[in-house]
Amino acid sequence: MQAPDITIREADRHDVAAIAAILAADTLGGHGDTTDPAALPGYLAAFDRIAASPCETLYVAERNGEVVATCQTLATTTLSGRGGTSMIVETVFTRPDCRGQGIGAMMIHHCVDRARRQGMRRVQLTSNAARKDAHRFYERLGFTQSHLGFKLQLK
Structure with missing residues (x-):
């Protein structure tokens, strides 16, 4: 299903509370996101660091003035591949009541086009690894699983 009434744009500070609410609705990730107003300054500080970076962009998908999805991109250049630059897409989340409407696909296509x-x-x-539905979603969009990832949690 397509979502013709969706606008994808760069996020601004006024979107941060809505983005935090989308992240807090995630029950699987265990990231500790919250809608507690006391946490908003931390989210705003993170937004300011992202906005100040020439290599990072935070996006939102908007419908009728409401933020319904978000994702972030990072550009990274490595010496391997003769100095090629790659885009990393992170934090792809759609509001639970808006899933299955093609919004996530629109956001991924926007990033790939960029x-x-x-x-x-x-x-x-x-x-x-537990997001099996997301894995099928990314495969439908043409992504292939090629690497095994590792993380070392510091906080």
Whole structure:
């Protein structure tokens, strides 16, 4: 299903509370996100760091003035691949009541199109191993599983 009434744009500070609410609705990730107003300054500080970075962009999908999804991109250049730049897509979340409407696919296509326009060599992402539905979603969009990821939790 397509969502023609969706606008994808760069997020601004006024979107942060809505983004935090989308993240807090995630029951699987265990990231500890919350809608507690006391946490908002931390989210705003993170937004400011993202907005100040020339390599990061935070996006929202908006419908009728409401934020219904979010994702973030990072551009990274490595010496491997002769100095190629890749886009990493992170934190792809759609509000629970808006899932299954094509919004996530629109956001991923937006990111892939941006990477192509910027001459990047690849778009990559990671997904929690428990998110089997998300894995099928990414495969439908043309992504292939190619690497095994590892994390070392510091906090």
